[in-house]
Amino acid sequence: MQHAGTPNDEVLGLATAPQIEEKIRVLILDDDRALLDSLHEYLETRGFEVDAFVRTADAIKALETTTYDAVVTDVLLDGRTDGQEVLKQARARRSDVVVVMMTAFPILEDAVGAMRHGAADYLRKPVNPRKLSAFLHREIQMRRFETESFALDDLVSILSELVARTIEHIDPYTRGHGERAAYYCDKIARRFDFNEVELQRLRLAAIAHDYGKIYLRDLSFLTKEGPLTELERQEIMRHPHLGAEKLAVDPRLKPITRAIAEHHERFDGRGYPYGLKGDEISLPGRILCVVEVLDALATRRSYKPPWPIEKIREFFHEQRGNAFDPAVSDRVLAAIEEEGAAFFAPDPDGGPGPM
Numbered sequence: 001m002q003h004a005g006t007p008n009d010e011v012l013g014l015a016t017a018p019q020i021e022e023k024i025r026v027l028i029l030d031d032d033r034a035l036l037d038s039l040h041e042y043l044e045t046r047g048f049e050v051d052a053f054v055r056t057a058d059a060i061k062a063l064e065t066t067t068y069d070a071v072v073t074d075v076l077l078d079g080r081t082d083g084q085e086v087l088k089q090a091r092a093r094r095s096d097v098v099v100v101m102m103t104a105f106p107i108l109e110d111a112v113g114a115m116r117h118g119a120a121d122y123l124r125k126p127v128n129p130r131k132l133s134a135f136l137h138r139e140i141q142m143r144r145f146e147t148e149s150f151a152l153d154d155l156v157s158i159l160s161e162l163v164a165r166t167i168e169h170i171d172p173y174t175r176g177h178g179e180r181a182a183y184y185c186d187k188i189a190r191r192f193d194f195n196e197v198e199l200q201r202l203r204l205a206a207i208a209h210d211y212g213k214i215y216l217r218d219l220s221f222l223t224k225e226g227p228l229t230e231l232e233r234q235e236i237m238r239h240p241h242l243g244a245e246k247l248a249v250d251p252r253l254k255p256i257t258r259a260i261a262e263h264h265e266r267f268d269g270r271g272y273p274y275g276l277k278g279d280e281i282s283l284p285g286r287i288l289c290v291v292e293v294l295d296a297l298a299t300r301r302s303y304k305p306p307w308p309i310e311k312i313r314e315f316f317h318e319q320r321g322n323a324f325d326p327a328v329s330d331r332v333l334a335a336i337e338e339e340g341a342a343f344f345a346p347d348p349d350g351g352p353g354p355m
């Protein structure tokens with residue numbers, strides 16, 4: 001490996017840490033009282049500060065005196081398109097406000113109008129509160145991410161929080177997956193000659209490797225039971241490229257985007273999205289590919305318990321030179337040989353891991 005020679009402090013940045021845990025203020029407007037109450041209640045349990053209104057006039061009055069981070073509104077209130085009016089008001093008060101329009105009748109004309117006035121998205125009723133919460137977190141964090149300049153270690157916290165509150169929140173079986181991926185990457189990379197800077201980059205890539213999933217058109221694929229349709233499969237296959245592309249906006253994250261783009265490439269060239277083969281894939285990318293699978297095998301998922309150590313070892317022998325780079329497989333096998341059960345990351349629910 002090449003030594004970048006950049007000192008840690010410079011890589012991580014030592015600027016004062018910005019406060020990333022401020023309350024997010026959300027206005028919700030809907031004339032359906034039951035929906036309003038359920039969204040209000042749920043968003044508050046997720047740490048949002050919520051003002052909920054049934055009447056448009058009250059919402060507009062609130063917008064005159066309070067600055068909201070996000071506005072969630074019905075399109076049609078009492079049969080009139082008051083939602084558009086609220087949207088305009090909200091934008092006048094704060095140009096980068098996140099706006100979500102909810103509708104039972106997605107009418108093309110309204111969608112176009114909403115886009116023109118800067119609505120972030122349309123959600124079809126009945127609106128799933130978890131989906132709304134994940135969506136708001138994503139949009140608000142991304143707005144900060146794009147407009148403020150953070151030290152790299154703050155970016156790491158923002159990214160892990162974002163992944164935890166969106167992808168890992170929607171699919172509880174992946175809770176802590178990013179953190180565990182970083183843990184395994186570190187263990188494996190130390191058996192190669194990575195220097196500290198390279199190790200840090202790899203850990204960061206591991207935390208953010210599935211970040212592109214946030215941008216999939218429909219997060220519900222992630223927890224779909226049963227096989228995916230061809231279209232859904234193709235949509236999911238966009239996430240490595242999407243994640244790399246979105247993270248590349250920050251020059252400090254550029255060095256990690258290659259590994260993220262490559263984390264589903266297989267050594268034998270049968271992976272996605274590019275079908276790269278052997279050392280066309282970077283070493284960090286080859287390690288991430290192994291770690292992605294390793295964590296899935298070693299933790300409980302909706303469809304299986306953690307695999308026993310012996311079965312994991314067999315799998316690594318089998319995939320050596322197929323899905324996995326032989327050099328990476330050998331390091332994993334050597335580590336399991338030496339450390340046994342202690343090699344595996346702690347189970348997220350405190351249950352037994354591979355034995």
Ligand SMILES: [Fe+2]
Nearest residue numbers: 209210263264
């Ligand atoms: Fe992935």
